[in-house]
Amino acid sequence: MNKQKKTIDVDYIAGLAKLEIDESKKSRFQEEMQNIVDYVDLLSELNVENIIPTAHAAQMKNVWREDVSENDFSREVMLKNAPELFDEGTIKVPQVLPGEGTA
Amino acid sequence: MKYDVVIGLEVHVQIKTESKMFCSCPNRYGEEPNTLTCPVCMGYPGAMPVPNRKAIEKAVIAGLMCGCSISEYSKFDRKSYFYPDMAKNYQISQYDLPFCLEGNIKVEGKGFSGKKIQIKNIGITRIHLEEDAAKSNHYAACSGVDYNKAGIPLLEIVSEPDIASADEAYAYLTNLKEIMQYGNISSCDMEKGQMRCDVNISLKPKGRKEFGTKIELKNMNSFRAVHRAVEYEIDRQAEALDEGVTLRQETRGWNDERGETYLMRSKESAHDYRYFPEPDLMPVVFTKNDIDNFKADIPELPKAKRERFISQFNVTEYDAKVLTAEKAVADYFEKGAEHTKSPKLLANWMITDLLKEISDSGLNINEIRVTPENLAEMIEMINKKTISGKIGKTVLSEMFKTGNKPSVIVKEKGLIQDTDESSIEKYVDKAIEDNPSQAEQYRSGKKNVLQYFVGQVMKQSRGKANPQIAIKLLKEKLG
Amino acid sequence: MSSNITYKSLTQLADLLENKETTSEEICSEYFDRIEKVEPQINAFIKLDTEDITKKAEESDSRRKAGRQLSRYDGIPISIKDIYNVKGQSCNCASKILAPYTAIYDATVIKKIKEKGFIPFGRNNMDEFAMGSSCENSSYQTTSNPWDLRRVPGGSSGGSAAAVSAGEVPASLGTDTGGSVRQPAAFCGIVGLKPSYGKVSRYGIVAFASSLDQAGPLSRNVLDSAVLLDTISGLDKMDTTTVRDKRDDSHESIVRKSNENLDGFKIGVCHKYLEMDGLSESIKENYMYSIEQMRELGAEIIDISFPYTKYAIAAYYIIATAEASANLARFDGIRYGSRIKDYKDLNELYLKTRGRKLGDEVKRRILLGTFVLSSGYYDAYYLRAQKVRTLISDSFRETFQKCDVFLSPTTPTPAFKIGEVSSPVEMYMADVFTNFVNLAGICGINIPSGLTKDDNLPVGLQILGPHLGEDKILKAAKVFEDNREIKEFIPDL
Ligand SMILES: [Mg+2]
């Protein structure tokens, strides 16, 4: 049994999850989170060697669609929930740098 | 140089499909911003992904063409990080079980610099399938996000750090592009962002085992730019190491105008992407039989095609190379070759005339009005001496303009070659009569004046006289 | 109180409509009256667009007049948990971060109920993003339990359960990720069904934990749940996790035929549960009573030990929060929903929008989920939890080789008082009997089984069946319902 106490660094995790935690609530959060982590650490009691993990509650494979295109949504509909638009055509965000970002 | 160069490439290639990876929005370039979007690709609450079977098949075929082994069990994973170009703030990608593993691409021939490259296998670590991100437009005080591109199926092809020079990087990319185009995986138009490349590059003292500090290069929009950026970076890093400067891990951009790399960001704390299996998608399982079926679908690779063209059609190595550089051109040639007994002549006409017309017109070969069948018909006419090669050029231009059959053009314009000796004789006599001084020169030994007379005969016959007969008669008459 | 409509079941309303004894408009307006009367105490609805509903009712009535009704149920209202996308309606998930947000498409389930003519009837309160077991985590209002206004209705589908229990609506659609249909149904004395994973499309339901979420009906009786299950279930090309469920008979007809006894039925029970810490006396008594009831109805009772109950909660909270941490990342103030005004850069926009607009319980769960997936902790928590999930699924597979259905209490206690449970971990224990059902992907139903002696609070019995074993649990529940001591569970309001 591996009963090493694990601590959660709420500041680091909140940064990853992009959650600002109110200064006044920080210590309470840290304590609550630690309690929860201690609780779920219960699992370390179980021997799970050689057990295949389950990711899905249903066992299926190769579920896909054929490559057919259709476009049911107008731009107007797709953008009407946007908090801020630029030039009515793109979603306005604070400046991001060329080359940053994804993929 | 006293350093070994270690380069690994990470190439992203958009897969050519009708629809996006996980929704039915069209996979198209160049539309008005955010017109190709739906709840799925804009990450709306409650929307769910459904994978595109064609994209998965193309990913597998791409892997097979790069010599990869195909996983019998693959799955999709979520890769988390916040950025406006990722609608869900996670990207559906593949982590530990991608579709394709452990392939390689052989590079050879000449590099971009013109230097010969030693034949070498560049290892491919993995190829996985993921969704493309949205496009950010940059304005003075803000950015604007366009999700048309979000969710386009994207291959990520990761090489081993086997590349040792800018030329090898260039050759690797050229070969990779050729494969992707031949396999109909992607159009690989870098200007449209269909192919993108990141470079990891480090230098180490010759012979040393441990790698040096890795620098990542981004924002290069052509293979030429990759070549230049790598050359620049090798010099920059070598200079720094010479001076005893310690390099730091960082990401650098490429400024094409100034021809130099610049610091984009120093290595931030390691990314914590929190990959986990995508619960909205079921695993993809292929049997050995499925994989064999995919293998049967692999199109012929350029190298094999070149070799076949040489043996089957008797064209030169140079011809074969030009004809196979683009799959569409190779297909055109093969189609035409079915309709002529002289594929070599067809090859010549395609390379010297047709491709020139095409490049002058700015069209691509699929858009021209000259069909391979019609071009072959014209080749046959030349072969049978119905028209001369010179007339052929006129006919081809006309075919290019009108799309008419060569027989129709020749008939309408009265371009049929004259092979009647008595009528050609009249032109020959007239030419000699009109040019006594040139005739004298010929007789005194300046044999190349013959070409001049041939020209005169052709001029008088308006190109219709058979040049061989004209030459024969000229020689006889000039003595 | 107009007795004509309130507390009628779906099938009774359908009969009234068919016999021209009432109209959709009359039904809806009677529910409006009932809501006007009791809603100030209950607070089950976040939104109710009476004008729009009346219009839909009129349309239904004219369809029926012309003989073009979409089904027997055309014109009957169903309230909807605030987590479903209903085109043109707000869908806030009881969160400030989705205010404002107007759905631009219908969830598959909504499409299906509309195809039968059911009228989506208001938005029910819930725990924010379905995270909670009491409805106290709503950022809009606190819903009260109709049986005791000082108590919680359960959660997260607490608004749905309270609305049905208070007679504000005949049935409601909720969602169940770890007990969110069954537990509030138990607290409010109504029927709540969690279908097998994959039976009902999740498309258009705001995701909490994708591998656990299922839509489920809350209704007055077992037959109504079967009717709604028939309506909403089925393979959906928009949700690749849905399964094809081949059956000859509709669930409705199976339930209609289940009016005799349980002869030949094997029912698994777990006597060990009676020794469990934190299980209240009234629950223990009722569990024993229900087992006896089943035995008297002809079932063979088989004792089964289920070793993973206490680990299930830990595994559940790891898996559910890990998935939630990614599912809720999209609520960032960029494409829809709320965006704070005072940001100086992108990072601040994210941090402040999410920090200020998400409630504490949602934050706690996102933090836990982010933590268990983060570098260095994945194997110890997330991967281990997935393996424990395998153990739990396997043990249920074995269980259902021994019995047709399995009985447990639905909750360890009856409804607790508002504000009574303050520690998160203690609150998680409210789902001790329901979490593992979602982990295993099997089906379960809560059927009201009694009232506590002291407080007159409903107690529920949970009947579990194997994956796609809905016909079995519906049959057992129906026979139990027909034969239990208390015929109808109607609170004094
Ligand atoms: Mg990538």
Ligand SMILES: [Zn+2]
């Ligand atoms: Zn889309």
